Amino acid sequence: MSIKTAQESGLALCPKCHKLNDMEEGADIHTTMQCTRCHGMFYPRKPHSLQYTLAWNIAALLAFIPANIYPIMIIYSVGIGDPNTILSGIGEFVDHGLYPIAAIIFTASIIVPLLKIVGLFLLVYRVHTGVRLRPDKHSKFYHALEFLGPWSMLDVFVVALLVAVVELGFVTSVSAGPAINYFTLTVIFTMIAANSFDPRLLWDKDQSNENAKEKNDC
Amino acid sequence: MNTTKDTSQLIACLQCDALYDTPILKQGQSAKCIRCGSILAERKVDSIERSFYWSLAGIMLSVPAILLPIMGVTLVGQYHHASLLDCILALIEHGFIMIATLVFLFTLAVPIVRLLGAFYITSSFKFNRLKPSLLHFFRAFHHLDNWAMLNVFMLGIVVSMYKLLDDTELSVNMGLLAFILWLICSTMAASSLDQDYIWQELENKFVD
Structure with missing residues (x-):
C-alpha cells in the first residue's frame, strides 16, 4: 500500500502551526511560503538540510576534541589546583565505587555526543546516497537522537553548581576549566545539527524509489 | 489527485x-x-484550565526556586550555600561569560518565558479576550520548545550531590523543594497545552 504524501498532493505543512497550505502553481519545495493561519514564512522542506546538518556536525566534532583534552574543572584545596578532565572526573566516580553515577555521566557526556555526531553523519550519508535506507528504523533513530540532545548539558550544569556551592575560600574552591566552553559548544552544535535535519527527507527518498520501482514493473 | x-x-x-x-x-x-x-x-483533556493553573503555580514558584539556596556544604567549620542564581553569578565571576549566558537562558529565561507565555495564552482563552496578535505570539512561543533544560539541571543537582557527599558535609535547603515543584509545574503546563486546539480556535476567529 502506498501512502500519499502532502507534497505529492500539492500541499505543504507549516512546521509551526501544523496547517496545510496549498502550494502555488510551479512552486518548488524550497520556495518560501507564507502560512495562511499563522502568517509565518516557511519552506515545504528545509532547504539545504543535509549540508547544514553536515556543517554543524563537523563543527561539533571539532569542538569535541578540545573538550576532552583540556580540564573541565579545577579543584583547589589549600591553594593547590587539581585539574579534572571529563574522563578523569568519571574515573574518580569509578574509584569511589559509585558506578551508577559514573555510568550516567559517561553516557551523558561521552556516549550521547558521539552517538549524535556519528548517527547524524550516518543519516546524512544514507539520505544522500539512498543506500539501504530504512525510513521506519531511521526516523525512530533520529527521534532518539533529538530527544537525547539536551541531556549532554548535564556536565556543564554539574560544574556550574560545584563552582557556586564549593566556595570556601582558601580551604576548598572549584573553578571551571576551558573545556567547559568547548563542551557546551559541542552540545549546542549537535542540537542545531539535529534541528536542521529534515526527517521527511528519509521518506521522500523512499517514496521516489518506490515510484521508480512501480514504473519499472510496468 | x-x-x-x-x-x-x-x-x-x-x-x-x-x-x-x-x-x-x-x-x-x-x-x-x-x-x-x-x-x-x-485532543488533551481540559487543556486550557489545566494549563492555566499549572502555569500560574509555576510562575509563583519560580521566585523561590531561583532565589532560595538549593544546597550547601560544610567543611572545617565553614558553611556555604548556593541558589540557581548564584550558579550563574559565580560563573560570571570566574570569567565564563558564555557558559553563564547559556545556563541563564536554558534554566532560567526560557522556562520563565514559556510559563508566562502559556499563562498569557490560556488566560486570554479562559476570559475570552482573544486578539489577532495571539497568532504571532503563539508562533514565536514555539521557537522555545527545545531549549528548556530544567530536567537536565535537576539531574545535575543529583550528580553534584553525589560528588560532594564524598568529602564534605552536605545540607539540602528549601530551594531544592521549590526547584522540584517548579520543574513539575513547568513540565505539566507545557504538556497540558493543546496546540492543535489553540491553533484551530485562533484560525476560526481571525483567519478568513
Whole structure:
C-alpha cells in the first residue's frame, strides 16, 4: 500500500502551526511560503538540510576534541589546583565505587555526543546516497537522537553548581576549566545539527524509489 | 489527485509528510501516523484550565526556586550555600561569560518565558479576550520548545550531590523543594497545552 504524501498532493505543512497550505502553481519545495493561519514564512522542506546538518556536525566534532583534552574543572584545596578532565572526573566516580553515577555521566557526556555526531553523519550519508535506507528504523533513530540532545548539558550544569556551592575560600574552591566552553559548544552544535535535519527527507527518498520501482514493473 | 478538497479537512504528518483526513477526536484521544508512528493530532483533556493553573503555580514558584539556596556544604567549620542564581553569578565571576549566558537562558529565561507565555495564552482563552496578535505570539512561543533544560539541571543537582557527599558535609535547603515543584509545574503546563486546539480556535476567529 502506498501512502500519499502532502507534497505529492500539492500541499505543504507549516512546521509551526501544523496547517496545510496549498502550494502555488510551479512552486518548488524550497520556495518560501507564507502560512495562511499563522502568517509565518516557511519552506515545504528545509532547504539545504543535509549540508547544514553536515556543517554543524563537523563543527561539533571539532569542538569535541578540545573538550576532552583540556580540564573541565579545577579543584583547589589549600591553594593547590587539581585539574579534572571529563574522563578523569568519571574515573574518580569509578574509584569511589559509585558506578551508577559514573555510568550516567559517561553516557551523558561521552556516549550521547558521539552517538549524535556519528548517527547524524550516518543519516546524512544514507539520505544522500539512498543506500539501504530504512525510513521506519531511521526516523525512530533520529527521534532518539533529538530527544537525547539536551541531556549532554548535564556536565556543564554539574560544574556550574560545584563552582557556586564549593566556595570556601582558601580551604576548598572549584573553578571551571576551558573545556567547559568547548563542551557546551559541542552540545549546542549537535542540537542545531539535529534541528536542521529534515526527517521527511528519509521518506521522500523512499517514496521516489518506490515510484521508480512501480514504473519499472510496468 | 484530488486537490479541490478543503485543506482544513486534511492533516499531514509532521515527521514523514503522509497525508490523512482530519480525525475527529474526543478529549483525551490522539491519532498516530500509521507510517512512522509519531503522533499526528491529539485532543488533551481540559487543556486550557489545566494549563492555566499549572502555569500560574509555576510562575509563583519560580521566585523561590531561583532565589532560595538549593544546597550547601560544610567543611572545617565553614558553611556555604548556593541558589540557581548564584550558579550563574559565580560563573560570571570566574570569567565564563558564555557558559553563564547559556545556563541563564536554558534554566532560567526560557522556562520563565514559556510559563508566562502559556499563562498569557490560556488566560486570554479562559476570559475570552482573544486578539489577532495571539497568532504571532503563539508562533514565536514555539521557537522555545527545545531549549528548556530544567530536567537536565535537576539531574545535575543529583550528580553534584553525589560528588560532594564524598568529602564534605552536605545540607539540602528549601530551594531544592521549590526547584522540584517548579520543574513539575513547568513540565505539566507545557504538556497540558493543546496546540492543535489553540491553533484551530485562533484560525476560526481571525483567519478568513
